Amino acid sequence: MTKQLLKNGDVIDLAGQVSADSIRVPAATPFTEIQTGLLTQELKQKTVLLEFSNFADGRGFSLAKMLKRDLPSSTTLAATGAIIPDQVALAWQCGFDSIIVSDELWHRCGPDSWMV
Amino acid sequence: MYQYNEVDQITVDDRCREFRDQVERRIEGTLSEAEFKPLRLMNGLYLQLHAYMLRVAIPYGVLNSIQLNKLADISDKYDRGYGHFTTRQNIQFNWPTLEEVPDLLEELATVQMHAIQTSGNCIRNITSDPLAGVAADEEVDPRPICEWLRQWSTLHPEFRYLPRKFKFAITGSANDRAAIKVHDIGLRLRKGPNGDPLIDLWLGGGQGRTPKIAQLFKQGLTVEQLLPYLEATLRVYNLHGRRDNKYKARIKILLAETGLEALQAQVQEEYEALDKSPFVNSVAELKALYPHFAQPLVDVAQASEIANVIDEKLSGEEVARWYKQNTRDHKLAGFRSVMISLKPAGGIPGDATSAQMRALAAIAKRFSRDELRVTHRQNLILPWVAEKDLYAVWLALREIDLAESNIDLPSDIIACPGMDYCALATARSIPVAQDISKAIRKTELQHDIGKLAINISGCINACAHHHVADIGVLGLDRAGVENYQITLGGRSDENARVGERMGPGVSADELPATIERVVKFYIKERRDDETFSLTYDRIGKTEFKTAVYGVAE
Amino acid sequence: MAAVKIKDYSHGVMLIANNLLSGLSVYLNSDHQWLLLENLAQGKAAVAYSEQEAAELLASINPDDFLCPVVDPYIIQLDGNGKPSHSRELLRATGPSIRYGAQATQGTNDVSI
Numbered sequence: 189m190t191k192q193l194l195k196n197g198d199v200i201d202l203a204g205q206v207s208a209d210s211i212r213v214p215a216a217t218p219f220t221e222i223q224t225g226l227l228t229q230e231l232k233q234k235t236v237l238l239e240f241s242n243f244a245d246g247r248g249f250s251l252a253k254m255l256k257r258d259l260p261s262s263t264t265l266a267a268t269g270a271i272i273p274d275q276v277a278l279a280w281q282c283g284f285d286s287i288i289v290s291d292e293l294w295h296r297c298g299p300d301s302w303m304v
Numbered sequence: 305m306y307q308y309n310e311v312d313q314i315t316v317d318d319r320c321r322e323f324r325d326q327v328e329r330r331i332e333g334t335l336s337e338a339e340f341k342p343l344r345l346m347n348g349l350y351l352q353l354h355a356y357m358l359r360v361a362i363p364y365g366v367l368n369s370i371q372l373n374k375l376a377d378i379s380d381k382y383d384r385g386y387g388h389f390t391t392r393q394n395i396q397f398n399w400p401t402l403e404e405v406p407d408l409l410e411e412l413a414t415v416q417m418h419a420i421q422t423s424g425n426c427i428r429n430i431t432s433d434p435l436a437g438v439a440a441d442e443e444v445d446p447r448p449i450c451e452w453l454r455q456w457s458t459l460h461p462e463f464r465y466l467p468r469k470f471k472f473a474i475t476g477s478a479n480d481r482a483a484i485k486v487h488d489i490g491l492r493l494r495k496g497p498n499g500d501p502l503i504d505l506w507l508g509g510g511q512g513r514t515p516k517i518a519q520l521f522k523q524g525l526t527v528e529q530l531l532p533y534l535e536a537t538l539r540v541y542n543l544h545g546r547r548d549n550k551y552k553a554r555i556k557i558l559l560a561e562t563g564l565e566a567l568q569a570q571v572q573e574e575y576e577a578l579d580k581s582p583f584v585n586s587v588a589e590l591k592a593l594y595p596h597f598a599q600p601l602v603d604v605a606q607a608s609e610i611a612n613v614i615d616e617k618l619s620g621e622e623v624a625r626w627y628k629q630n631t632r633d634h635k636l637a638g639f640r641s642v643m644i645s646l647k648p649a650g651g652i653p654g655d656a657t658s659a660q661m662r663a664l665a666a667i668a669k670r671f672s673r674d675e676l677r678v679t680h681r682q683n684l685i686l687p688w689v690a691e692k693d694l695y696a697v698w699l700a701l702r703e704i705d706l707a708e709s710n711i712d713l714p715s716d717i718i719a720c721p722g723m724d725y726c727a728l729a730t731a732r733s734i735p736v737a738q739d740i741s742k743a744i745r746k747t748e749l750q751h752d753i754g755k756l757a758i759n760i761s762g763c764i765n766a767c768a769h770h771h772v773a774d775i776g777v778l779g780l781d782r783a784g785v786e787n788y789q790i791t792l793g794g795r796s797d798e799n800a801r802v803g804e805r806m807g808p809g810v811s812a813d814e815l816p817a818t819i820e821r822v823v824k825f826y827i828k829e830r831r832d833d834e835t836f837s838l839t840y841d842r843i844g845k846t847e848f849k850t851a852v853y854g855v856a857e
Numbered sequence: 858m859a860a861v862k863i864k865d866y867s868h869g870v871m872l873i874a875n876n877l878l879s880g881l882s883v884y885l886n887s888d889h890q891w892l893l894l895e896n897l898a899q900g901k902a903a904v905a906y907s908e909q910e911a912a913e914l915l916a917s918i919n920p921d922d923f924l925c926p927v928v929d930p931y932i933i934q935l936d937g938n939g940k941p942s943h944s945r946e947l948l949r950a951t952g953p954s955i956r957y958g959a960q961a962t963q964g965t966n967d968v969s970i
């Protein structure tokens with residue numbers, strides 16, 4: 189089961205799909221493209237999933253900071269994809285509201301290591 | 305100097321605990337080497353040719369005696385009795401074991417030191433003018449800004465996974481001793497209207513495979529603007545720096561590919577858009593740092609009484625030479641900065657034994673307000689020596705073989721560890737530095753030659769700054785044989801420029817004679833006290849090239 | 858680190874690595890033990906004479922096992938005297954070619970490889 193980490197330390201089991209009104213954006217997408225895309229239509233989405241392709245690629249952290257200033261406060265910004273436990277604290281500091289961790293990653297790194 | 309506050313100490317202590325846990329998990333086998341490697345690198349721990357190597361940060365090169373004593377203890381307890389000072393004003397230990405590194409880091413933390421961000425694609429240890437706060441020609445003391453930026457960049461959540469490493473250098477003097485133009489960002493501090501400095505930002509300098517001199521990117525930033533502007537710059541780099549090729553990932557390439565104006569516009573746009581609220585207290589925080597670097601009060605009467613005393617004692621030939629070559633004018637009347645050469649005959653550039661470290665700590669405590677500096681030329685400085693104490697300091701340094709009067713002279717060679725230690729090396733640099741030094745000492749001309757920088761790197765990464773030396777040497781591997789390529793006419797000061805490459809490389813055996821020929825050619829051709837680079841410009845590459853290969857003689 | 862491409866198996870190849878705990882350079886001996894590379898002259902390395910044998914030698918130590926006692930193992934070529942044929946590995950086997958620490962400035966630096 190996929191896990192969703194929240195800033196307050198809670199972990200939620202997500203069965204299957206995250207939520208229907210979410211949009212998945214690769215963290216390699218240029219900011220202006222995301223911005224236009226979100227402004228034109230998907231701003232109504234409840235969740236924006238920023239997908240990290242590789243844990244050594246830190247673009248998602250900068251994008252989060254930039255997106256947070258455009259997104260309405262009702263929108264949740266979530267990090268997903270290649271995130272490692274050592275990055276959880278960074279994600280919170282850069283403005284992510286939640287982190288979605290695949291089952292495989294969750295177990296490989298050990299559930300304890302995700303609790304920062 | 306700066307003393308940690310509670311937050312600094314907690315940060316460093318937490319990091320020690322975290323790394324101890326990571327090491328334990330690695331040894332138990334719950335972490336793979338692939339997972340562990342980036343974690344150990346983030347804590348300054350490399351795996352080199354013969355052993356692990358730990359790089360310890362010395363922020364902007366400032367050390368006190370307690371710290372140096374601790375480094376001495378560490379080199380005895382966890383290493384083989386010595387340490388190596390680097391061109392990044394850091395210190396490296398060459399033989400620690402993985403099991404003991406957590407203990408070592410814990411000991412370091414007790415003296416407010418760590419190895420965080422000495423490796424990895426993050427903002428690295430900030431370097432500065434080694435004479436910061438004491439140089440006679442200084443306009444603005446860069447140390448408070450250095451400390452401010454150290455705090456800003458340490459564990460910055462957004463910039464831990466940049467496209468590549470990122471290096472800052474800062475100077476507050478027109479005479480650039482920090483080589484700011486060969487750093488990703490170089491800051492030049494100038495006097496501003498109301499006591500606060502104005503800052504010129506130079507961007508995109510760098511060495512390695514594609515050496516570049518920085519361009520003036522933004523002039524006259526105020527202290528209010530500096531942090532948000534840096535944040536905007538780093539953010540643009542984080543998003544747009546290349547990640548497909550590590551040789552093209554530094555900001556110098558982004559600048560070259562985007563163009564100066566376009567990149568300035570991108571940064572400006574982000575600067576205007578970014579949220580300034582996190583920075584509302586930052587200037588107050590900067591101002592709170594000033595007292596840490598306040599000018600000490602000096603007894604004027606005592607300072608002026610000295611002149612007579614010293615003249616006599618310092619008149620001996622040896623000590624007079626040392627005074628001229630190894631001490632520098634000071635901001636305060638009655639004081640001088642004493643440069644300590646870590647390039648004694650036959651020594652290893654930048655190395656100091658634990659016994660030397662302890663003795664230096666004692667000298668610093670007694671004669672230099674408990675402070676030392678590390679220079680990017682791999683030497684040390686006692687920044688606060690009263691003129692009346694100079695003779696005693698010279699005697700004490702001579703006791704530990706560190707009174708060699710060769711600062712800035714040809715035998716003051718920068719050499720990276722090269723293939724004797726470094727896993728990335730393509731050739732050795734230490735033994736060739738020793739051979740060149742020996743050849744130059746033999747000529748006994750050193751003091752007549754005057755200032756001349758010879759820098760030797762053991763691979764294209766250019767840790768020894770060979771591109772910006774008068775005479776640069778790059779060690780390469782040609783079918784299993786060491787081969788050394790020569791570059792002439794580089795400079796790392798305010799008129800920084802990349803040297804020109806001569807023809808094919810020479811063998812290790814030929815190298816000392818080759819360098820000797822170039823030096824002799826320079827002395828023959830120079831007018832009065834013309835510097836090497838000016839002579840090179842006037843005479844030209846072709847002639848110097850002839851000297852390199854010795855055809856003309 | 859980057860292994861040198863093996864061009865010649867006629868004098869055999871051996872396996873070197875760094876010990877995980879100490880970091881020191883080690884080699885695999887004929888009894889399948891990891892010994893300090895600096896003592897190579899006194900020991901007997903496990904030697905392979907073909908690409909196939911070399912691959913088997915590397916596989917035999919389970920390099921991907923999290924509990925493997927060494928890191929960065931790789932195959933190196935030997936010369937006719939059973940020593941590493943490339944200067945880099947020879948330097949790994951002999952240690953730094955300079956005097957260091959308290960010995961650095963004592964006497965001349967005539968150590969060579």
Ligand code: SF4
Nearest residue numbers: 720726729762763767
């Ligand atoms: S220049 Fe090359 S050999 Fe020298 S220390 Fe840097 S990476 Fe190592």
